[in-house]
Amino acid sequence: MARRPTRRPPPTDHRAHGVTTAPTRDPRDVLRTARRWVVKIGSSMLTANGRGLDHDAIARWSAQIARLRDAECEVVVVSSGAVAQGMSRLALKSRPKAVHTLQAAAAVGQMGLVRAWDTALGAHHITTAQILITHDDVGNRQRYLNARNALRELLAFGVVPVVNENDTVAVDEIRLGDNDRLGAMTAGLIEADVLVILTDQQGLFTADPRTHPDATLIRDAMIDDAALTDMAGDSKGALGRGGMKTKLEAAQMAARSGAATLIAYGHHDDVLDAALRGDPVGTLLMPRDPRAGLPARKRWIADQLQRRGRLYLDSGATDALQSTGRSLLPVGVTRVEGRFQRGDVVGCIAPDGHEVARGLINYSADEVSRLLGARGADIANRLGYPGDPELIHRDNLVVR
Incomplete structure (x- = not known):
């Protein structure tokens, strides 16, 4: 060949x-x-x-x-x-x-x-x-x-x-x-x-x-x-x-x-x-x-056509994803939408309504709703058990 x-x-x-x-x-x-x-x-x-x-x-x-x-x-x-x-x-x-x-x-x-x-x-x-x-x-x-x-x-x-x-x-x-x-x-x-x-x-x-x-x-x-x-x-x-x-x-x-x-x-x-x-x-x-x-x-993450949910970001989290490619932390998320489980593909939505990234989520929708705006030290207190510091790790995140 x-x-x-x-x-x-x-x-x-x-x-x-x-x-x-x-x-x-x-x-x-x-x-x-x-x-x-x-x-x-x-x-x-x-x-x-x-x-x-x-x-x-x-x-x-x-x-x-x-x-x-x-x-x-x-x-x-x-x-x-x-x-x-x-x-x-x-x-x-x-x-x-x-x-x-x-x-x-x-x-x-x-x-x-x-x-x-x-x-x-x-x-x-x-x-x-x-x-x-x-x-x-x-x-x-x-x-x-x-x-x-x-x-x-x-x-x-x-x-x-x-x-x-x-x-x-x-x-x-x-x-x-x-x-x-x-x-x-x-x-x-x-x-x-x-x-x-x-x-x-x-x-x-x-x-x-x-x-x-x-x-x-x-x-x-x-x-x-x-x-x-x-x-x-x-x-x-x-x-x-x-x-x-x-x-x-x-x-x-x-x-x-x-x-x-x-x-x-x-x-x-x-x-x-x-x-x-x-x-x-x-x-x-x-x-x-x-x-x-x-x-x-x-590429597999980016090409998924079926998103299980959406995370709505504040301007600081949006800038962090787009300019530095950092992981998505709970502190920058203001709202969650959809029913999803750990490992599902979710979209990250900027304040203007556009999807700026998508990735594999580390938590279920219920857990994310309890972590909105949380800083790292607050995660275990809000969940009642230790968890990942990121909602989506940068290795599992694709910026659009």
Whole structure:
């Protein structure tokens, strides 16, 4: 197996059109040298807008994936389309609202979806594997590590895993949200070089091109540019759950593991070939420094989508977290919200209402409520037994 290239830090960026553009050195070099790819394909691409699976499109993408493999790249496919395919097979005209109907559609559709990928990739002598994930699988640290190890072992065998959310058993409490985030989470699991999100748009525009004819396509940008959030719309199709805003959030998540994200039109001629060549397709969103991704444990904490509670901080605690990365002490917490236990993920909320950090809590919600504003010497007196001096230790804390 080919050795993965060492990433280089990007040079200083410059600004244009209000967006922090990628470095003056060709930013597409990251695609030309990428050796581990996650390719996420949305429902509208896979199902021909609800008319069943688009087998011709799946065959074209599979041929391109085969060429990526010939270029000594490892590939994981994150495939939407189970619910949409099930809707077609069950003759449902609109996306069901009832959870049990969605689950039934997913169960029916997943059979056809995985068969389609296995057949199309098998035509190129590529072995596939099916991986179905819920938030419970990645929210539990041990199961998260199991998923990571399984994916990496499959790649070592030369397999192309096909990943999807397990919609048949997922409900709102354990749902990942959409497959854009699942793609980013998968990129973190395997420490991918690049996440490719294939969608029905050309990329990220300065405004919604459907309502702003003068909008222009952003070719390359740095993912930490605040201007991008204002440009990303929140529109969603009838078949999928993710809009451009969720794709930007997915790119931010992928950047925490050092991966770049390419958002591109899925039916562009040979889009994956063009990406590998470094052609100017889609929008490339770059992390500030690909080598500076979070450590694996902190990335797992940061990527948890299900917070069990919130801690509301005063200005002093907020400054301490943001400027010095210190542990969170009870003295700086003014209010607690939610029902959680020791070891759960909770958010830390600044006085302006924004989440500034999240981490693994050392106490239950009941215990935290008794410790509000407490100094170290008061902890044992308030609880009636000795406890940790920190609500969240800095080793278990991720500043946003």
